[in-house]
Amino acid sequence: MKETIYRSHVLVCTGTGCVSSGSKNIKMALEDELAAKDLSDEIKIVETGCHGFCEKGPIMIVYPEGVFYCQVESEDVAEIVEEHLLKGRIVDRLLFKEPFTEENIPSYSDIDFYKKQKRIVLANCGRIDPEDINEYIALGGYEAVGKALTKMTPQEVIDEVKKAGLRGRGGGGFPTGLKWQFARNSDSEKKYVICNADEGDPGAFMDRSLLEGDPHRVIEGMMTAAYAIGADEGYVYVRAEYPLAIRRLEKAIKQAEEYGLLGEDIFGSGFNFKLHIKKGAGAFVCGEETALMASIEGKRGMPRPRPPYPAVSGLWGKPTNINNVETLGNIPYIIKEGSEAFSSIGTEGSKGTKVFALTGKINNTGLVEVPMGTTLREVIFDIGGGLQEGKKYKAVQTGGPSGGCIPEEYLDLPIDYDSLLEVGAMMGSGGMVVMDEGTCMVDVARFFLNFTQSESCGKCTPCREGTKRMLEILNRICEGEGEEGDIELLEDLGQHIKDTALCGLGQTAPNPVLSTIHYFRNEYEAHIYENKCPAGVCKELAAAYVIDESSCVGCGQCVKVCPVDAISGKPKETYVIDAETCISCGACADRCPVDAISQG
């Protein structure tokens, strides 16, 4: 069969983000348009996984030029085909505009968001069709596991991973090679490997993107792990809320089985591997290893005391190795390129890259992969394009509900496991929430604690009861009912929960509170002692709005938006806000065309 050679490839992102903003319609419109113009044999449409720049989706990249179109709509398709694909003229208005220079950047690789990234794990995401195993293989896929199975002993594989210095990307940062070694050292006929895809941090979607955009990479990583520890069966534990990831993974497993890459006697090496998908019901705590295994076994997802560790007695009592999606995504690179190539990236104690889900009050939100040791400033300002509306940076929250808030003084901190811990935060799975001056840090602490309290499995006393009491105190403070001693009680309870909780969820739950108290104690104090929320977020503490008489033009628009009828006056005259009635929602100030309203 003669392969069709296309003169151009149009990559349409079909990650969850772009799909929700309409990329499936764009793809259909493109198909119709190409057919109408009789171009279907010349131009190929490729559905890819996530490019990470979801903020600007739907995303379309046209090769060979590598022109990056963003926020494309179905109506734009005809113009792209006519101008770009037929006449070779780039459609300027759909190009990415740098936030500061306001310059249009045509090429994918010239955009700051991508320029400073180093994509190892995400290398194929957005480049290949994740539903076609041939595309993965064409880019060197399954070479690594082929090498491991045919040229390396299991111990050599483990040694290579150890030498690479890879640490777990799911939260704790435990050395992956060592973890594998423990499982290998456990003597048992039956062992399991598990891929932990129970991604649950608010706003994080690293694992989902990788599973959606490059599922074979994860499968290859799992196979390598299984070979290394002596397992012949594996589970991917993935949230049922990730239907696209599940569908693509199912398809990938099926294709791999058809190609003999999963099943019996893989690569003629005698190694067998069977892979299952287990859908989780979306409990955050099931990301904890022992709870995850309980869930696979059909039990309630509750952690159990360790030891015994999973490497000794895990799933169904058998030695089990559990790695996070991103951790496994690094394995093919390490085996194929060698440990030195990997360990040349990163810092002394943290090798390789890390994927972050960059969100919050930042211009370029999305998924980024950077070398370990990149500073927070580079990620937030260079890649993230700085803060929205030119506002002032206040803090970045890393590590999700287990992490902490890092203030401005540490912006030049190189990101790695140890440096983040030193400043009271943690790597976590890679959530990175940027906050500006309009963010109340007490409210942020409350948000995360509310999350962990409602996601606590309820098993151990400190986590179930203690986080509830901390949350009540935070609620009290935010509502203007804070009392002297509350901060100290929060610190005391927080440390207590860290010291005595059963599992990682509880042991880290107080971190957002403790770190905000550490760096922003004055904000807590302002709430309690001055009855003020400095950021103006806590409604009960916010000052009433007032209208500046000299600026008011009497348009009356403020009256229309006030939800509590606190504004009175007549058209063409000056309006007045009743301070007693005002709930400080700020709707009037937002609406006022002459900026006459401000908080008193």
Add this chain to the structure above:
Amino acid sequence: MSKINLTIDGQTIEAKSDQSILEAAREIGIDIPYLCYHPDLSLHGACRVCVVEDLESGRLLASCATPVGDGMKISTRSMKARKARRKNVELLLANHPNDCLGCDRNRHCELQDITYKLGIQKEDVEKYEGDRRELPLNTVGPALKRDPNKCILCGRCVRICEEIQGVSALQFTQRGFDSIVTTAFDLPQAEINCANCGQCATVCPVGALTEMSEIEKVWSALEDDKKHVVVQTAPSIQATIGEEFGMDAGTVVTGQLVAALHRIGFDKVFSTDFAADLTILEEGNEFLKRLKGNKKLPHITSCCPGWVKYAEHNFPDLLNHLSTAKSPMQMFSALSKTYYSQQSGIDAEDIYTVAVMPCTAKKFEKDRDEINASRFKDTDAVLTTRELARMIKEIGIDFNSLPDEEFDELMGESSGAGTIFGTTGGVTEAAVRTVKEKLTGEPLERLNLGFRGINSAELEIGDRKIKVGIANGLANAEKLLNKVRAGESDYDFIEIMACPHGCVGGGGQPRPATNEKKDKRAAGLSNIDVSNEIRKSHENPQIIKLYEEFLGEPLSGESHHLLHTKYKARPKN
């Protein structure tokens, strides 16, 4: 198992490497407080009350769930450990009703004990003042009631129901602060597959799970001049109730028990052991009949109401293998309102029957639709061992100084065989003593057959080999019966008791109970058996008289009417 050395509170000791820090500490006389730990259940590690400090790392460890390590230096009493332990108890109390005065477990509550020992004050708890769990109580029974607001989520009930009983009637549900232990879909106890065994109530450290009390009902009957109140006490009570009055487990207090019942004001004090002998004659003959006809084998015992209900839910296909003989309690009650009424000349309508049982399932059994044979309600009230102890305490009887008294005539005499009904293997042993003699026609010389604690045996009776299976704990029963169901076992006779160790480990027995205590209680019953002059049910003179004067012979028409029953399949849910 290898030995290691560690230091606990400055003492260097040798410990087995599979021991927990908590166990090792206890061996040198240091009792670390705990709430979720239970020696007979799997490790849970949830209450975090047993925390101790690892002096090397400064970390706090849950001593119940942490194995000892060579060279460990542990402090159970460092400031850090003590503060953390206190704080976890304080947090539990901040979400607990703390209405100890009105609680069934007042003065017998593990949480209250620890609170006292740690010296926790009201203000220590008040600083955490906030929401409390406020859920409706579950008090519809039939056997047990639950107060979810008292629950401290230690999970002992969940574990015993799942691990020992294989029922899983209770489970954790909800998350975070809303977490709670409840039945499937919050259904009432009467609508689920609960066997009513009450094991949950025996391990609950607080007052969240207790029996449905019938104390007031019994006091009213005693107060009613028109009522002639007859009480029967189950075999195991005489070896367990002493614990409620500070005696060691297994202390035999038969005479004092009878004296106390007389003083409470019961008109007649009889023994369920008598009815146990009767059960052996009925069930023994039924078994002989099946054995001769080689049908409905294995013959499965039916004296345990927890087991019967479990079978109705889980093994409806095997119900025809269950003996149709009623439990001793129900046989006794039926006779109270027929035979005893006739012999004493007291109108059955005026007789009120109370049964003192080690068991919560008996409270359900007495209310079964098909159980009554006397035209009246055969059993009017069931008291657990604990309830009877409270009645004795309420009216200020000094149990320890009571003289020994004898059971009343007519239905008070029993053989040693009837007594050992109260422990696992006892029914089998009692049955064999009678069946073997009946079958061979020769007197049985060797009596102590040693069925307690074993799960299968083969006997030669005459020219026939008989294979018996014995299970206590419903999870064990399930394993045994799955084999029967699959046709993989060739038992002729199977004895099943729902509770671990049988009735001595019943859901109505004194708390706290451990396997160690249950074993001592069983030994107490064996002592009674050994010292009894009559050791075979068919030699009990009052039983002989009963057949001669009233029933005719075992399995007679009258026997069938009064002493046998039927079962019905129930949903497995």
